[in-house]
Structures are given as C-alpha cells and as structure tokens.
Amino acid sequence: xxxxxxxxxxxxxxxxxxxxxxxxxxxxxxxxxxxxxxxxxxxxxxxxxxxxxxxxxxxxxxxxxxxxxxxxxxxxxxxxxxxxxxxxxxxxxxxxxxxxxxxxxxxxxxxxxxxxxxxxxxxxxxxxxxxxxxxxxxxxxxxxxxxxxxxxxxxxxxxxxxxxxxxxxxxxxxxxxxxxxxxxxxxxxxxxxxxxxxxxxxxxxxxxxxxxxxxxxxxxxxxxxxxxxxxxxxxxxxxxxxxxxxxxxxxxxxxxxxxxxxxxxxxxxxxxxxxxxxxxxxxxxxxxxxxxxxxxxxxxxxxxxxxxxxxxxxxxxxxxxxxxxxxxxxxxxxxxxxxxxxxxxxxxxxxxxxxxxxxxxxxxxxxxxxxxxxxxxxxxxxxxxxxxxxxxxxxxxxxxxxxxxxxxxxxxxxxxxxxxxxxxxxxxxxx
Amino acid sequence: xxxxxxxxxxxxxxxxxxxxxxxxxxxxxxxxxxxxxxxxxxxxxxxxxxxxxxxxxxxxxxxxxxxxxxxxxxxxxxxxxxxxxxxxxxxxxxxxxxxxxxxxxxxxxxxxxxxxxxxxxxxxxxxxxxxxxxxxxxxxxxxxxxxxxxxxxxxxxxxxxxxxxxxxxxxxxxxxxxxxxxxxxxxxxxxxxxxxxxxxxxxxxxxxxxxxxxxxxxxxxxxxxxxxxxxxxxxxxxxxxxxxxxxxxxxxxxxxxxxxxxxxxxxxxxxxxxxxxxxxxxxxxxxxxxxxxxxxxxxxxxxxxxxxxxxxxxxxxxxxxxxxxxxxxxxxxxxxxxxxxxxxxxxxxxxxxxxxxxxxxxxxxxxxxxxxxxxxxxxxxxxxxxxxxxxxxxxxxxxxxxxxxxxxxxxxxxxxxxxxxxxxxxxxxxx
Numbered sequence: 001x002x003x004x005x006x007x008x009x010x011x012x013x014x015x016x017x018x019x020x021x022x023x024x025x026x027x028x029x030x031x032x033x034x035x036x037x038x039x040x041x042x043x044x045x046x047x048x049x050x051x052x053x054x055x056x057x058x059x060x061x062x063x064x065x066x067x068x069x070x071x072x073x074x075x076x077x078x079x080x081x082x083x084x085x086x087x088x089x090x091x092x093x094x095x096x097x098x099x100x101x102x103x104x105x106x107x108x109x110x111x112x113x114x115x116x117x118x119x120x121x122x123x124x125x126x127x128x129x130x131x132x133x134x135x136x137x138x139x140x141x142x143x144x145x146x147x148x149x150x151x152x153x154x155x156x157x158x159x160x161x162x163x164x165x166x167x168x169x170x171x172x173x174x175x176x177x178x179x180x181x182x183x184x185x186x187x188x189x190x191x192x193x194x195x196x197x198x199x200x201x202x203x204x205x206x207x208x209x210x211x212x213x214x215x216x217x218x219x220x221x222x223x224x225x226x227x228x229x230x231x232x233x234x235x236x237x238x239x240x241x242x243x244x245x246x247x248x249x250x251x252x253x254x255x256x257x258x259x260x261x262x263x264x265x266x267x268x269x270x271x272x273x274x275x276x277x278x279x280x281x282x283x284x285x286x287x288x289x290x291x292x293x294x295x296x297x298x299x300x301x302x303x304x305x306x307x308x309x310x311x312x313x314x315x316x317x318x319x320x321x322x323x324x325x326x327x328x329x330x331x332x333x334x335x336x337x338x339x340x341x342x343x344x345x346x347x348x349x350x351x352x353x354x355x356x357x358x359x360x361x362x363x364x365x366x367x368x369x370x371x372x373x374x375x376x377x378x379x380x381x382x383x384x385x386x387x388x389x390x391x392x393x394x395x396x397x398x399x400x401x402x403x404x405x406x407x408x409x410x411x412x413x414x415x416x417x418x419x420x421x422x423x424x425x426x427x428x429x430x431x
Numbered sequence: 432x433x434x435x436x437x438x439x440x441x442x443x444x445x446x447x448x449x450x451x452x453x454x455x456x457x458x459x460x461x462x463x464x465x466x467x468x469x470x471x472x473x474x475x476x477x478x479x480x481x482x483x484x485x486x487x488x489x490x491x492x493x494x495x496x497x498x499x500x501x502x503x504x505x506x507x508x509x510x511x512x513x514x515x516x517x518x519x520x521x522x523x524x525x526x527x528x529x530x531x532x533x534x535x536x537x538x539x540x541x542x543x544x545x546x547x548x549x550x551x552x553x554x555x556x557x558x559x560x561x562x563x564x565x566x567x568x569x570x571x572x573x574x575x576x577x578x579x580x581x582x583x584x585x586x587x588x589x590x591x592x593x594x595x596x597x598x599x600x601x602x603x604x605x606x607x608x609x610x611x612x613x614x615x616x617x618x619x620x621x622x623x624x625x626x627x628x629x630x631x632x633x634x635x636x637x638x639x640x641x642x643x644x645x646x647x648x649x650x651x652x653x654x655x656x657x658x659x660x661x662x663x664x665x666x667x668x669x670x671x672x673x674x675x676x677x678x679x680x681x682x683x684x685x686x687x688x689x690x691x692x693x694x695x696x697x698x699x700x701x702x703x704x705x706x707x708x709x710x711x712x713x714x715x716x717x718x719x720x721x722x723x724x725x726x727x728x729x730x731x732x733x734x735x736x737x738x739x740x741x742x743x744x745x746x747x748x749x750x751x752x753x754x755x756x757x758x759x760x761x762x763x764x765x766x767x768x769x770x771x772x773x774x775x776x777x778x779x780x781x782x783x784x785x786x787x788x789x790x791x792x793x794x795x796x797x798x799x800x801x802x803x804x805x806x807x808x809x810x811x812x813x814x815x816x817x818x819x820x821x822x823x824x825x826x827x828x829x830x831x832x833x834x835x836x837x838x839x840x841x842x843x844x845x846x847x848x849x850x851x852x853x854x855x856x857x858x859x860x861x862x
Contacts, residue, residue, distance in 0.1 A: 081734030098552040101532070113731045114788055115697050116761040116781035121529040143788075144730060146771045147763060147781065154764070183770045200734075258744060259690070259723055266546050278735035285739025292690055292739065292747070294725050299575060300544045302847060303512030303631075304709035308716025308723065310843030313689060316723070330547040332578060333585070339614045340577045344857050350547035350578065353855065357545055357574075360850035368846065412741030415799065416733060419791035424784065426775050 002324075002378040003230070003387050005241040007248065009362050009372035013317075014251050022247035022254075022402065023238075029246070029401030030237025030394075038401060040408030045197030046393055049205040050228035050386070057192060061207055064170055064190060065214035069105055071168065073129040076122065076152055077212045078111035079136035080144045081278060082200025083172075086389070087212035089275035090204065093385055094218045096268045107216050111135075111148030119148055123155060131156065134215070136172040136208055138194045140180025143420075162187075172207045199408050201279050204389055219382045226386025234394045242391050245373065246398035249319070252371055253291050253403070257317040261309065262295040264321045265358050268380060270297055272321075276392060283396050283407040290403065299357050310368045318365060318372040321388070322358060325379040326351040433755075433809040434661070434818050436672040438679065440793050440803035444748075445682050453678035453685075453833065454669075460677070460832030461668025461825075469832060471839030476628030477824055480636040481659035481817070488623060492638055495601055495621060496645035500536055502599065504560040507553065507583055508643045509542035510567035511575045512709060513631025514603075517820070518643035520706035521635065524816055525649045527699045538647050542566075542579030550579055554586065562587065565646070567603040567639055569625045571611025574851075593618075603638045630839050632710045635820055650813045657817025665825045673822050676804065677829035680750070683802055684722050684834070688748040692740065693726040695752045696789050699811060701728055703752075707823060714827050714838040721834065730788050741799045749796060749803040752819070753789060756810040757782040 032038040033047070068075055077084060088109050091099055100106045106129075110122045133156060135149045156165035172192040173180040184191045192207030203209065205227055214220045234242045249260060260280070262273045273295035284290035296305055309316055332353070334346035345353060362372050375391075377384040400407035421429040463469040464478070499506055508515060519540050522530055531537045537560075541553045564587060566580045587596035603623040604611040615622045623638030634640065636658055645651045665673045680691060691711070693704045704726035715721035727736055740747055763784070765777035776784060793803050806822075808815040831838035852860040 080731065085735065096548055096552055098549075098556065101556055102552060112734075113696075113698055113728065114781055114785035115699075116757060116785075117527055117759045118529075118698050119761060119781070120759045121527055121533060125529065125532055140770075141772050143773075143784070146773050147776070147784070150764065150766060150771065150773060151761070179771050258746065265544075267544050267549050268546075274735065277732075281736045281739040281743070285736075285741075285743030287742065288745060290739055290743040292723075292725070292744065293736070294723070297544065300511065301708075302844065303543075304516065304705065305712045305716075305724070306847065307841045307843040308712040308721055310716075310846050311718065312712070312716030312721040313723065314719060315689065326547060328548045328551045330550060330582070333581065335581060339571075340581065340610050341572050342574075342577050342581060345578070345855065348855075350545055350550070353574070353578070354545035354547075356854045357847070357851050360854055361847040363850050364846035368843065410738045412738040412799065413733065415741050415795035416737065416788070416792040419794050420788050423787045423791055424776065424779070 002384060003241055003391055004376045005244055006374035006376060009366050009374065010248065013371035014248070014255070018251050018255070019247060022251040023244065025402050026243040026247040026250070026398050027238035029398045030234065030243050032401065033397055034235060034237060038397070039406040043197055043199045043202070043408035045195050046202035046205070047231070049198070050224050050231045050390065053224070054193070057207065058210075060190070061192060061211050061214055061220070064211060068132045068215040069217065071130060072105065072132040074106045074108060074126050074131045075212065075215050076108050076110055076126070076131060076133045077136065078133065078145045078148045078152065079109070079208070080112040080142060082203050083136040083145065083208055084109045084112050085271070085275045085278050086204025086209040089272040090209060090213045090218065090223070090385060091216045092271040093268055093380055094382065095216065097270060099216070103217065105216060107212055110152070111145035114144055114147065119151060123151070126155070132168045132170070134170045134172060134211055135180065136194070137180050138174050139178045140173060140183065141178070170211065172211060201282055202393055204275070222382035223386035226383035227390040228386075230387045230390035230394070234390070241375075242394040243398055245375070245391075246395040246402065248373060249291065249317070250399055250402035252317045256315060257371065258292060258315045259317070260291045260293055261316055261318045262293065262321070263298060263318050265298050265354050266323065266380065267297050267300065269321065272388070273297070279392060279396050282410050282413070283400050284403060284405060286405045286412060289405060298361060299354075302361065309365060309370060314369045316370055318370055320358070320362070320372060320374045322374055322376045323379050323384070324376060327380060433815060434672055434822055435807045436675055437805035437807060440797050440805065441679065444802035445679070445686070449682050449686075450678060453682040454675065456833050457674040457678040457681070457829050458669035460829045461665065461674050463832065464828055465666060465668060469828070470837040474628055474630050474633070474839035476626050477633035477636070478662070480629070481655050481662045481821065484655070485624070488638065489641075491621070492623060492642050492645055492651070495642060499563045499646040500648065502561060503536065503563040505537045505539060505557050505562045506643065506646050507539050507541055507557070507562060507564045508567065509564065509576045509579045509583065510540070510639070511543040511573060513634050514567040514576065514639055515540045515543050516702070516706045516709050517635025517640040520703040521640060521644045521649065521654070521816060522647045523702040524699055524811055525813065526647065528701060530647070534648065536647060538643055541583070542576035545575055545578065550582060554582070557586070563599045563601070565601045565603060565642055566611065567625070568611050569605050570609045571604060571614065572609075601642065603642060632713055633824055635706070653813035654817035657814035658821040659817075661818045661821035661825070665821070672806075673825045674829055676806070676822070677826040677833065679804060680722065680748070681830055681833035683748045687746060688802065689746045690723045690725055690748070692747055692749045693724065693752070694729060694749050696729050696785050697754065697811065698728050698731065700752065703819070704728070710823060710827050713841050713844070714831050715834060715836060717836045717843060720836060729792060733792065740796060740801060745800045747801055749801055751789070751793070751803060751805045753805055753807045754810050754815070755807060758811060
C-alpha cells in the first residue's frame with residue numbers, strides 16, 4: 001500500500017476529540033460494511049471485486065481488448081454516468097489528457113449527452129479509420145446511450161455489413177435481462193456483465209471500466225492488484241487511511257465546511273476529479289445533506305478559483321491527491337540573457353517546481369482558513385490508480401454512514417427523467 | 432440583442448420586494464460603473480472595448496491570424512488564467528470540444544500548469560507539423576507561461592533558426608514595459624497589447640483573446656458586434672437583463688444560496704463555464720464573501736451531480752445558458768424491431784429531446800428547492816458569444832458592488848506566489 005494521508009495541514013481546524021469521535025464512528029461504519037449490515041447492503045458487491053471476479057470473463061475482456069487493438073484505430077465507448085466516467089478517468093490518468101492525440105487507438109466516449117453536434121463529431125472522427133464499439137448499459141434503455149447506440153449500430157452495419165459489425169460491437173450489460181442483452185444475444189455481440197450488486201458509480205473495476213481501459217492498452221492486472229492491496233488494508237474497520245479520510249471529511253462537514261475541493265497538480269487527473277464528483281455527489285447528496293464536491297487542477301486554477309479559495313467564504317476544504325514520482329520530467333535550462341528572470345530555476349526540474357507550488361499553496365490556503373488534506377500515492381501508474389479507486393469507494397461508503405444516508409441509492413436522479421418521459425410522450429408516462 | 436432572461440423558475444424563491452430592492456441597487460451600481468466612480472475604476476477599460484479599440488492593431492491581429500493559418504498547422508498559445516481561458520472558451524464554444532481533432536489548425540494551450548508531461552505532450556503534438564507561437568503575458572515573468580515559453584522559444588529557434596522563428600512568434604504583452612516586451616523588441620517579434628486598464632479575466636475582447644480566436648478561423652468582427660450590442664444595451668443602469676441577472680444572483684446569495692451552478696446542455700460550453708468560474712470566482716471571492724462558482728454540462732452531469740442538486744443541501748442555484756438554435760441536428764430514426772424501446776422518439780430531433788430534457792430538469796430542480804435562471808441566446812455563434820462575454824462581464828462588476836467588494840482586484844492570488852518564490856529562492860524573496 002503506497003497511499004499515505006498527510007494531516008499536518010488540518011491543525012487548528014479539528015480538535016483531537018472531534019477527530020477521535022469521528023474515527024470511532026468510521027471504524028464502526030467500516031465494520032458494518034464488512035459484515036454487510038449497512039444501509040444499501042444489496043449493492044456492496046464492489047467490495048470484493050479485486051479478489052472475487054469471474055476469471056473466465058476477465059480472460060475474455062483481455063482477448064476482446066486485444067482484438068479491438070488489432071482491428072481498430074477508434075473505439076467508441078457508449079455510456080453515461082458510471083458507464084463512462086471510470087474508464088475515462090483511468091485512461092486520462094494513465095495516458096494524459098492528450099491520450100487520444102498521441103495513442104494508436106483513440107477512445108471516444110459518446111452517448112453521455114443529448115447534443116447532436118457532439119454525436120456528429122464522433123462520427124466525423126471515425127472517418128477513414130477502423131472502428132469498434134463498446135456499448136455499456138445495464139438496461140439498454142437509458143435515453144442518452146440508447147440514442148447514440150441506435151446511430152452507431154446503423155453506422156457499423158452500413159459500413160461493415162451486419163455480420164462483421166456484430167464482431168466489432170461489444171456489449172456490457174445485465175447478465176440475463178434487458179433490451180441490450182436480448183439484442184446482443186440475437187445479433188451475436190460478445191457480452192460482458194454489469195453485476196446486479198454493483199451500482200454504476202462503483203463499477204469501474206467490473207467489465208464496465210476494465211474493457212475500455214484494457215483496449216486503451218493499459219495493464220488491468222496491475223489496477224486490480226492495486227485495488228486488492230487496498231481491499232486487504234481496509235478489510236477491518238479502523239486503523240487505515242481510508243477510514244481516517246472519511247472521519248476527517250465528515251468532521252469538517254459537521255464544522256461547517258460544506259464544499260470539498262478535489263485538487264491535483266497534474267492535468268491528467270481532470271477526469272478522475274469528475275469520477276470523484278459522481279461518486280461523492282451521488283452517494284452523499286441526499287435528504288438535504290451532503291458535502292458539495294467541486295474540483296480544480298493547480299496551478300492552472302490558482303489563476304481562476306485561487307482568489308476565492310484564499311479569501312472567499314470560509315466553507316471550503318481541500319483534498320489534494322499528490323504523486324511522489326512523475327512519468328516524464330523536464331529540467332529548466334539556463335538562458336545567457338535571462339530575458340525572463342527565470343535563471344534562478346535553472347537546473348531544477350519542472351516536477352520540483354510543481355511540488356514547491358503545492359507546498360506553497362498548502363501553506364497559503366491553511367493561513368487563509370482552508371483545511372487541507374494531502375493524499376499521497378506513488379505515481380500516476382496502474383497500481384496507484386487501482387489503490388485510489390478502492391480508497392475513495394471505501395471512504396465514500398463510510399462517510400455516508402457518518403452522514404446517515406444510504407451510499408448506494410440515487411432516488412433524486414429519477415425526478416427529471418419522469419418529467420422528461422412525460423413531456424416526450426413515452427409509453428407508460430401520461431401527460 | 433438576442434439575450435433574454437427567463438425568471439419563471441425563480442417563483443417562490445424571491446419576493447417581489449427583495450428583487451425590487453436589489454434591482455434598485457444594481458441600477459445604482461451600473462450607473463457608478465458607467466460614470467467611473469465605482470471601486471477599482473482604474474480597471475474598467477473593458478467596458479468600451481467593443482467600440483473604442485485600436486483600429487490599427489485590430490487590422491494587424493487579422494493579418495497575423497491569416498499568416499498563422501497559412502504557415503502553420505499548430506498554434507501554441509502560451510498563457511495562464513485570463514491569458515488563455517477566454518480564447519479557449521471561445522474556440523470550443525464556436526468549434527466544439529473536438530475542434531482540435533477536426534480543424535486544419537490545432538490550437539494548443541500550454542503554459543497553464545507546471546506539469547512537465549503536459550508540456551512534453553505539446554511538443555510531441557508539434558512533430559511533423561508547422562508551428563506558430565502566441566505568448567501572452569503582461570509582464571513576461573509569470574512562472575507557468577515563462578517556463579513554457581523558454582522551452583518553446585528554444586524549440587522554435589532550433590527548428591526554424593532565429594530569424595524564421597521570430598516571424599512565427601507573436602507576443603501579446605504590455606505596450607511599453609516588462610521582460611516580454613523588451614525581448615520582443617530585441618528579437619523582432621510582432622507584438623500586441625494587453626491594455627493597462629483591463630484585468631486578465633476581462634481581457635478576452637483585447638488581442639489576448641482575439642488573436643487566437645481569429646487564428647482559429649472565427650469571425651472576430653461578429654464577436655465584437657455582439658459585444659457592442661450588449662455594451663449599448665447596458666450603457667445606462669437599470670432596465671436590462673445584465674443588471675437584472677446581477678440583482679437576482681445577489682438576492683439569492685443573501686437568502687443563503689451560496690453555490691451558483693453554471694449549466695449548459697451543450698458540451699461545447701464546457702470551457703465557457705471555466706471562463707465564468709474565473710470571472711466570478713476571482714471577482715467576488717474576497718473578504719470572506721462570495722458565491723462559489725461551480726459548473727455542469729447536462730444531461731451528462733445529471734448522471735453525476737444530479738442527485739446532489741435534486742436532493743442535497745439546499746444552498747445551490749442554477750444559471751442555465753440555453754440556445755434557441757443548434758448548429759447541426761440529427762433526427763432519431765425508427766427501428767423496425769424497436770429493440771431499445773426508443774421508437775416513441777422517432778422523427779424527433781436530438782435538439783428537441785435535449786430541449787425537453789432541459790425543461791424537465793428545470794421543473795424537477797425547482798420542485799427540489801433549487802432556484803433556476805435561464806439565460807437564452809440565439810445560437811452558439813460569434814454574435815451570441817460576444818453578447819455573452821459582455822453580459823457576464825457587466826453583471827459581474829454590478830454583482831460585486833452589491834456584495835461590497837472590488838470586482839477588479841485579486842489580492843488573494845499573491846499569497847501562494849510569495850510562499851513559492853521564497854521556497855524556490857527567487858531573488859528578492861528571502862527564506
């Protein structure tokens with residue numbers, strides 16, 4: 001386990017007694033989770049995914065990924081919410097924000113909005129390239145991915161013929177029921193399973209996340225190994241960084257810190273932040289309660305939200321994810337004329353400067369009244385990624401217990417859908 | 432003026448008396464702004480940019496943009512904060528999030544982080560393509576863009592030789608002083624001006640924004656025309672949508688709505704949201720006050736933050752930017768087997784479905800206790816973009832007056848910089 005949690009920037013914001021009380025609650029909540037006696041306990045299948053996965057399916061995932069890489073330059077991944085955020089977070093975390101411009105296989109995430117231009121652009125980007133499709137939907141009827149899949153099914157069949165298209169389409173869906181499963185069986189698509197006991201936002205370590213990640217060329221064995229280390233470390237409630245993180249954030253919330261700012265100093269973390277916002281927002285934001293999840297990339301957004309964080313309403317706390325090692329570094333070179341006054345940095349690497357910016361910012365924000373947590377991992381690699389996924393999933397479940405909400409439901413998401421189906425005249429929804 | 436502000440989703444959240452009092456204050460603030468008697472009045476040059484710009488420089492911007500388009504397939508724009516957000520917001524608003532994958536000229540925004548890998552990837556993306564550089568910095572010494580420019584100056588000189596590189600580098604900087612101006616004069620770079628009386632976050636309608644936008648192939652005349660219409664409409668305080676928006680958001684803030692969620696149903700608006708977050712966060716977030724600016728793209732994020740918005744803490748309000756017309760549409764086709772149950776949508780366009788999703792969501796969120804404002808523009812085109820830039824700039828200045836803060840300073844941004852320079856041993860900063 002490489003993850004450590006630095007709490008030195010919390011001093012003065014929480015008392016020992018507050019943190020100790022919350023830690024006790026967190027340990028109890030973690031035990032209830034381990035015993036399966038927690039709220040929403042029909043959705044805790046994610047807990048054992050790193051160890052108890054279906055070996056036969058996992059082998060098929062790897063084979064399908066290899067086939068995709070051999071036969072396509074574009075993989076179109078159709079899904080919304082938990083059906084795309086985890087994979088996209090992983091691919092950009094591991095490959096950088098410019099992954100699609102630099103890698104041999106582009107991974108396009110579509111069907112996560114109802115914007116027609118976005119869908120047209122995805123079709124444009126397929127021009128002249130070979131394409132595979134991975135459609136991800138438990139039911140097959142979620143509006144956004146269903147519209148996109150109708151378009152791409154036709155596109156693939158027009159282009160490749162029905163038989164070849166069927167070999168290029170992979171469906172991740174319910175194991176037995178639903179329109180997408182039925183269609184797949186009829187058409188002969190290879191299928192992978194969205195388990196019944198794993199909710200969308202907890203599904204990145206199922207085929208939902210693993211197939212696109214493997215197709216993008218990353219090592220899912222290592223991701224699972226990282227997650228497995230975390231699973232073992234947090235198996236018993238109490239003395240671990242994930243429970244501690246849950247205790248701290250819940251304590252801060254009780255003391256009026258209403259906004260959590262997920263922060264990283266590497267732009268490749270941008271979509272991981274989005275994954276975090278779904279995980280925490282959808283799990284905690286209910287019954288009129290919940291920390292509002294926001295995100296920033298520094299130093300970029302120090303020149304945007306930095307002023308607010310330093311000096312606005314004192315309701316923000318910061319959770320920084322930092323990495324001990326970088327993938328590629330670059331040394332600042334001396335310049336004979338020192339035209340920009342930067343020679344004082346000559347010989348330093350950018351990663352050293354970036355790390356110093358982080359230390360400087362932590363000090364400034366604490367001075368300004370913003371409690372900061374620093375979660376430190378080894379590197380932006382597969383193993384750390386697996387650890388981070390599991391770390392945040394576990395802490396989220398524990399945090400919700402401290403707030404007194406069910407971490408695994410999302411009743412509020414239905415409200416707009418019901419209105420929409422009624423307005424659109426969907427059968428069964430009367431005006 | 433195409434902008435309208437729909438306030439029907441505010442009913443029950445604000446009384447007539449509250450709104451009327453705030454509107455009166457807004458009108459007074461707008462008059463003080465027009466008279467130049469407001470706080471920070473040495474930074475209100477942005478107000479007259481759509482009419483009082485330097486014609487000679489504007490002609491040079493267009494010529495430089497044409498030269499860039501003729502001689503390069505990549506334009507590297509080096510800048511941070513206000514020196515990149517406006518141009519990037521505009522280019523993605525007008526060209527979509529996939530602009531760089533589809534247009535003949537890629538626009539890469541670099542020097543907005545200290546991440547070495549990000550910078551290396553930008554260099555990788557220049558391989559085999561002709562390159563121009565636009566470096567944007569008032570002083571020339573801001574750390575992030577200065578590091579990036581050191582790297583790209585060397586890259587350009589190594590690749591093209593000093594003389595040709597100088598023709599391919601364009602500097603947007605102070606009109607007379609600073610290290611970047613001095614260097615540019617020495618090396619023979621063409622320069623454009625960051626005016627003294629326009630702050631970074633208000634600079635999109637100067638050369639800072641206009642050169643990259645024009646180079647990307649968009650019509651800056653129309654952007655300025657849209658902004659000009661807004662300038663004229665808001666010239667006198669009071670009876671206009673921008674002052675009304677300022678009055679509403681300030682009233683909501685006074686009633687405990689602490690988070691403003693900038694919302695759009697088109698992914699091409701993503702970076703405009705980021706521009707808004709800088710504009711409002713940096714202007715309002717001071718003296719322990721200010722609305723926290725957050726952003727979402729729907730329906731994407733209804734499957735992420737939707738649960739929180741519907742049912743979490745009741746401190747959120749929503750500002751939706753909507754468009755009457757779309758650029759490209761797509762009609763849902765009938766499917767003989769109706770395998771996904773979507774035939775009830777057959778014959779409808781995606782934009783109709785998207786618009787219905789918006790109506791359904793507005794109703795749901797209001798029911799859930801979230802006041803919503805809908806700002807409606809004609810289309811995602813240059814004219815509306817110009818209007819929107821000016822609308823939000825003006826409203827921001829007025830809003831700050833209602834909160835009692837100076838809209839044009841950012842004292843809190845210095846705190847981390849001072850620490851950083853000290854830690855890095857910058858001359859003049861002692862440990």
